[in-house]
Amino acid sequence: MDKVLVELKNIKKSYDDTEVIHNLSLYIKENEFLTLLGPSGCGKTTLLRIIGGFETHDDGQVIFDGQDMKDTPAYQREINTVFQNYALFPHLNVFDNVAFGLRIKKLDKDTIDTKVKNALRLVKLEGYEQRPVSKMSGGQQQRVAIARAIVNEPKLLLLDEPLGSLDLKLRQDMQYELKEMQESLGISFIFVTHDQEEALTMSDTVVVMKDGVIQQIGRPEDIYNEPKNRFTASFIGESNIVEGVMKEDYLVHFEGLDFTCVDKGFAKNEPIDIVIRPEDIVLAAPADDRINGVVDDIIFKGVHYEIIVLVNGREYIIHSTDPVNVGDEVSLNFDPDEIHVMKRTDEASS
Amino acid sequence: MIDRLKKAPFIMVTAFSYFIIYFPIFVIVLLSVNASPSGQTFTEFSFVWYKEIFLNERLLTAIFNTLLVAVISTAVATVVGTLTAIGINSLTKTYRIRFMILNNVPVINPDIVTGLSLMLVFSLLPISFGMPTMLLAHIFFSIPFVVLTVLPKLKELDPNLMDAALDLGCNYFEGVVKVIIPSIKTAIIAGALIAFTMSIDDFVISYFTTGNGFQNVSIWIYSRLGRRTFSPAVYAYNTLVVFLTIGVLGYINVNNIIRVKRRSEK
Amino acid sequence: MKHLRKLSYPYLVWMVLLVFVPTLLVLLLSVSDLDVFNAGPFRLTFEWIEFLGKPKVTNAVRNSIYYSFLATFFSFLIGYPVAYYLASLKTRFKTFYVTLLIIPIWSNMLLRIIAWEKLFFPISILNMFGISFDLIGTDYAILIGMVSMYLPFMVLPIYSVLEKMDRSLVDAAKDLGANDFQTFYKVIFPLSISGVVSGTIMTLLPAMTAFALPERLGAGKIQLIGNVIEDYFLKTNNINAGSLISILLMVVIVFMFIAILRFDKEGETLI
Numbered sequence: 001m002d003k004v005l006v007e008l009k010n011i012k013k014s015y016d017d018t019e020v021i022h023n024l025s026l027y028i029k030e031n032e033f034l035t036l037l038g039p040s041g042c043g044k045t046t047l048l049r050i051i052g053g054f055e056t057h058d059d060g061q062v063i064f065d066g067q068d069m070k071d072t073p074a075y076q077r078e079i080n081t082v083f084q085n086y087a088l089f090p091h092l093n094v095f096d097n098v099a100f101g102l103r104i105k106k107l108d109k110d111t112i113d114t115k116v117k118n119a120l121r122l123v124k125l126e127g128y129e130q131r132p133v134s135k136m137s138g139g140q141q142q143r144v145a146i147a148r149a150i151v152n153e154p155k156l157l158l159l160d161e162p163l164g165s166l167d168l169k170l171r172q173d174m175q176y177e178l179k180e181m182q183e184s185l186g187i188s189f190i191f192v193t194h195d196q197e198e199a200l201t202m203s204d205t206v207v208v209m210k211d212g213v214i215q216q217i218g219r220p221e222d223i224y225n226e227p228k229n230r231f232t233a234s235f236i237g238e239s240n241i242v243e244g245v246m247k248e249d250y251l252v253h254f255e256g257l258d259f260t261c262v263d264k265g266f267a268k269n270e271p272i273d274i275v276i277r278p279e280d281i282v283l284a285a286p287a288d289d290r291i292n293g294v295v296d297d298i299i300f301k302g303v304h305y306e307i308i309v310l311v312n313g314r315e316y317i318i319h320s321t322d323p324v325n326v327g328d329e330v331s332l333n334f335d336p337d338e339i340h341v342m343k344r345t346d347e348a349s350s
Numbered sequence: 351m352i353d354r355l356k357k358a359p360f361i362m363v364t365a366f367s368y369f370i371i372y373f374p375i376f377v378i379v380l381l382s383v384n385a386s387p388s389g390q391t392f393t394e395f396s397f398v399w400y401k402e403i404f405l406n407e408r409l410l411t412a413i414f415n416t417l418l419v420a421v422i423s424t425a426v427a428t429v430v431g432t433l434t435a436i437g438i439n440s441l442t443k444t445y446r447i448r449f450m451i452l453n454n455v456p457v458i459n460p461d462i463v464t465g466l467s468l469m470l471v472f473s474l475l476p477i478s479f480g481m482p483t484m485l486l487a488h489i490f491f492s493i494p495f496v497v498l499t500v501l502p503k504l505k506e507l508d509p510n511l512m513d514a515a516l517d518l519g520c521n522y523f524e525g526v527v528k529v530i531i532p533s534i535k536t537a538i539i540a541g542a543l544i545a546f547t548m549s550i551d552d553f554v555i556s557y558f559t560t561g562n563g564f565q566n567v568s569i570w571i572y573s574r575l576g577r578r579t580f581s582p583a584v585y586a587y588n589t590l591v592v593f594l595t596i597g598v599l600g601y602i603n604v605n606n607i608i609r610v611k612r613r614s615e616k
Numbered sequence: 617m618k619h620l621r622k623l624s625y626p627y628l629v630w631m632v633l634l635v636f637v638p639t640l641l642v643l644l645l646s647v648s649d650l651d652v653f654n655a656g657p658f659r660l661t662f663e664w665i666e667f668l669g670k671p672k673v674t675n676a677v678r679n680s681i682y683y684s685f686l687a688t689f690f691s692f693l694i695g696y697p698v699a700y701y702l703a704s705l706k707t708r709f710k711t712f713y714v715t716l717l718i719i720p721i722w723s724n725m726l727l728r729i730i731a732w733e734k735l736f737f738p739i740s741i742l743n744m745f746g747i748s749f750d751l752i753g754t755d756y757a758i759l760i761g762m763v764s765m766y767l768p769f770m771v772l773p774i775y776s777v778l779e780k781m782d783r784s785l786v787d788a789a790k791d792l793g794a795n796d797f798q799t800f801y802k803v804i805f806p807l808s809i810s811g812v813v814s815g816t817i818m819t820l821l822p823a824m825t826a827f828a829l830p831e832r833l834g835a836g837k838i839q840l841i842g843n844v845i846e847d848y849f850l851k852t853n854n855i856n857a858g859s860l861i862s863i864l865l866m867v868v869i870v871f872m873f874i875a876i877l878r879f880d881k882e883g884e885t886l887i
Binding site: 389459 | 618619620622623624625626627628630631632633634635637638639641642645652653655694695697698700701702711712715716717718719720721722723724725726727728729730731732734735737739740741743744760763764767768771817818821822824825827828832842845849850855858859862865866869872873876877
C-alpha cells in the first residue's frame, strides 16, 4: 500500500486560453482508492483523461510505475477506464465487448474465454454473454463496462462518474461492490465524482478540486471533520459557515460572543471562517451567553428534522431528532471541539 | 397529431401527390409494352422493346457506362465520405459547422451550376473530357451525400467510444476500423445507396462534364430526343430499373417489419 | 478524438479546389475574354454586360422567377399536408409510404419529362382511356411537370423534421388550452420551419435552373435561365457571356445558403 504508482508533477492544461488545471501535483499509491471530487468544470475529468492518455498536458509530468508517460499513447498504458455513459461498443454483444481488449492483444481463444468468464462472474453477469449491449439496463451496462476494463488486468482503473446515471438504490449497492472489487483485485482506482457522499463512502483518499486547483487531500473523515477552507466545508456535507475573528489561541469571537475552541496557531485578531456542522448543534432554551434565535422553518427529512434558525438575519441549519415549533425562541449550543476554525479565503460566501 | 382533424382531406391530398409523382412512371411502363415506336398511340401489347435493350448497341454501351461510373464513384465516395465524416465529427463545433457549409455546396447548388463549375475546372486540367471527367464529377457530388448520411449517426455515438477502443489497446487505425466503422455500418450503407442513386440518375452534371462521345443513359436520351435514333427500349430499361428498386426497397422494408414484429413478440 | 481530425483534411483541400476555383473562374471569365480551353493571354472587358439586356436573357430571367416561384408555391401547398399526414401515421407501413416517395428518383427524370410531354399532346396514349389533353407549351404543362418532378424534395425535409418533433410538445400546447389550429400555427409550424426552408430551396433552385423540362414541355417556346446557360456553354460556345449570366444565379444561391444556415446549420434536413 505504500509504493507510489502514479505521480503527477506540476500538471498544467489549457483549452484555448482558459487554464483548466493549474500546476497540479498529486500521487496515488498502489492499491489505493482515490476519489477526485469537485463540482462540474473543476478539471477532475480532464485530469483523469490526462492520466488515461486521452488528453495531453501542456506542462509537467505524469509518472506511472516509475516511467514518464509523455510519449506513451493511451493504447500502450497499463491503465483501463470505465467511461461516463460506459462507451460500450454498440455493434458487439456482452462477450465480445469484454473480450475486445484481449483480442487486440491477440491472446489465444481459451485464455480469452476463461478471462472473460471470470470477469463476468466478478461483475455478476454470468449468462449474459450473448446479449446485445443495447438490450441491457443501465446497471448491467455499467457492469459490462467494468468487466471490459478489469479483464485486461490493469494496474490502475480510472472511473469517470460511472454511477452518475444509475438510480439511488442501485448507486448505493454499486458503491459497496466497487469498493469490494477494488480490495479483491488489489489494484488502484481513481474515481471521479461530484457526489460527496459517494466520495466519502468508498475512498481511501479524497481529493477535493475547484477550478483546476486541489483544495484539500485527505482521508474521508479528515475532509469532513477538518475542512481546510470555506469551499471544502460547503461542498462536503451541509454546514454553517460564519465569519469570525481569532482573538488568541483557543479563543474565537463570532456572533458578538467569545467562545473557547481547540484551534491555535493563527495571528492575533486574524479574521477567520468558522464551520459548525448541523448535527453538532443542540437547541436549548434562550440564554444570555449563547447565540439566540428564532425557529424559522422545520422540515422532516426521514432520519432527522432539518431546522432553520434565524440569528440576526443569518440562517443556521440544525439537524435534530427532536421537533420544535416555528416561532420558538431557542439558543444554539455546541462544544468547543465542534467549532472548526479555517483560514479565511477571499472568495465570496457561497 | 391529426386524430381530431378530419382525415379525409389529408388522404386526398396525399393520394393526389402520389398520383402526380407516379403518373409519368406509369406512362413509361405503358410505353415500354407498347409496340408503337413513336409512342403516340397504343397499338399493340408487346415485349419487343425489352428484347431491343440487348440489340441496341449504343444504348447497351450507355447503360454499361452509367453502371461503371456509378459503381466506381459510389465506392470512392463511400470510403472518402465515411472517413471525412469521422474527421468532421471530431472537429470543434465551430469548425464542424464551417466544414458542413462547404460540404453542402454541391447539395444545394443547382446541378447546372455544379456542372458548369466542374467543366471550367476540368478545362484547366491536363485530362481529356469523357469518362475520367464524368467520374470525377460524380465522385464530387456523391461525397457530400455520404457525409450528410453518416455524420448524424456518428453524432449519436458515445463520444468516448474511440477513447474506449484506445483504452483497450487499439491504435488509431484499429479504433476506426474495429469500432467506429462497425458502429455506423447502417448509415454507411444508406449513404452508398444514395450516392449510387444520384450517380445513376444524373443528367445535367454528366452532360456538362462529359466529352469525346462518352454517354451515359441520360445523355443518350437527351441527344436523341425527337430523333429517329431514340429507341423505346430505354422505356423498357427504365421500367426494369424501377421494378428492381421497388423489389430491393420492398425487401428491406419487409425485412424491417418482420424484425420489428419479432422483437415485439419477444 | 483529435487525431481523427486529420481524416477530414484531404476532402477540405479537394472541396476548396472544386468549389472556390470555379467560382473565381466564373468571375474572371465574366469580365475578360479568357478562353478556358486554350488558355493564353487575355484582357479585361465588360462587353458581356450587353448580353444581360438581350430579350432572350431578360425573358429567361422573368420566366425562371415566374415558373419556379409558382411551382414551389404549389409544391408547398400540396407537400406540407402530405408531410404532416405521413408524419402523423402510426401504421408500420409508414416507412414504406415514405420510401414510395423516393422510388421515382430511381426513374430517369428525362424519361418522366418525356412521358408528360407525350400526354400533353391531343393525340396521346391516353386516348385509349378516352382522355385527351392539349396543354403542350402552356404554363400548366410546365407547372404540372415541375410539381411532379420536385414535390418529393419538398415533402421529405418537412417530413423528417415533423417526424423527429417531440409529440409531447403538441400535448403540452393542448394542455395549455390551444385548439388544433392554434397548436398548429403556434407550435408545430414554427418548429418545422427548418424543413420548410430546406424543402423550399430544394424545390426552387432546380425549378429555376431546369432546362430539359421547359424545352420539352414548353414545346421550345418557353426558355428558362438554364436554357440560356446550356446554350452559351455547350451550344454556341460563348462561355464568357454564360459565366456572367450564371453569376446572376450564384447571387440567388448565396441568399439561399444564408437562409438555410439560419435554420439548419449542419444541413441535417437536406436528406
